[in-house]
Amino acid sequence: MTSPAHPNTDKHQRGGPRGIQSIEVGGALLTALVHHGRPLALKDLAREAAMAPAKAHPYLVSFIKLGLVEQEAVSGRYGLGPLALQLGLISLQQYDPVRLATPRIEELAMQLGHTVAIAVWGNRGPTIVRVAEAPSPVHISMRHGTVMGLRGTASGRLFAAHLPTDLVLSALAAEAPQQAAAAPKIDAQFAALLALARKDGLASAHDGIVLGVSALAAPVFDDQGRIALSLTAIGPSGNFDLNLHGPIALALKSASTDLSRQLGWREPAQS
Missing domain, CATH: 3.30.450.40 (GAF domain)
Structure with missing residues (x-):
């Protein structure tokens, strides 16, 4: 009688280590900001990340709280925040x-x-x-x-x-x-x-x-x-x-x- 396989074994074999999908989805917004190198309006940023604006907005709110994203007061556009810039500088130094x-x-x-x-x-x-x-x-x-x-x-x-x-x-x-x-x-x-x-x-x-x-x-x-x-x-x-x-x-x-x-x-x- 064979012992039952570990519940995560097949998943690990098929797709490698399992990540957190919501972080990967939200990461598309950060990738879009890095790619363009300038602040973007919500609709433009969401389009570049291949998601609806209503879906993108909650991610951006969380990223703002973490300092990864900041929103311009006048235009409302989103750009990389102070934490993202600090991480980039540290990465370059390494x-x-x-x-x-x-x-x-x-x-x-x-x-x-x-x-x-x-x-x-x-x-x-x-x-x-x-x-x-x-x-x-x-x-x-x-x-x-x-x-x-x-x-x-x-x-x-x-x-x-x-x-x-x-x-x-x-x-x-x-x-x-x-x-x-x-x-x-x-x-x-x-x-x-x-x-x-x-x-x-x-x-x-x-x-x-x-x-x-x-x-x-x-x-x-x-x-x-x-x-x-x-x-x-x-x-x-x-x-x-x-x-x-x-x-x-x-x-x-x-x-x-x-x-x-x-x-x-x-x-x-x-x-």
Whole structure:
């Protein structure tokens, strides 16, 4: 005779740990406020959370009592409250971008079968600080501390596309000290590459510094919209997909967007 199953066993097996549905429903209102980044009228907020205004209102009353939401006295619109802002600031203080991104590059390397690295802006330019080797790594200098050139590498082009011009010019001058007599400049061809990197959300390099090696790099932004680091995948040109809609590009963009959001970045509204 079999013993009766625990009453919650099937539920846990089917859908994982059981939560509190009312909290999850109400959370849609907070998610809508975060997504829009500005106070909303009740009808607009309810619509964004896919619920009727009459259903949304009691949740908002409770959130106001907790300090998660506040209501503007004149317009009556609802926005994030002081507790929500404090939680956001504490969350940002706990996140170190490199520490946050390190486990992601390990996952990406296994998923893509290519080496994936984290680069940050150092005093000599884009500098590799973490490397996750692929199962069959490319034999190329991707050690910690490697400085990537601005013109010929995906990481370099990515930082050049998102950093102030004076920093880029200074780094270009440091790369070619023998040409220091002539002021460095961003020529038309290089400017076009940087504009493309900003437009596509990715920078690429095909047979750049090393013949037979290609790379794609995606930016991770902080809460001020500044580039914090790059996620760079690198592999043999023969089997490295540079297609902007290919699996490598999509995986890098998805990971970089997710990390940026965790750091407090908000995607600009589409015009």
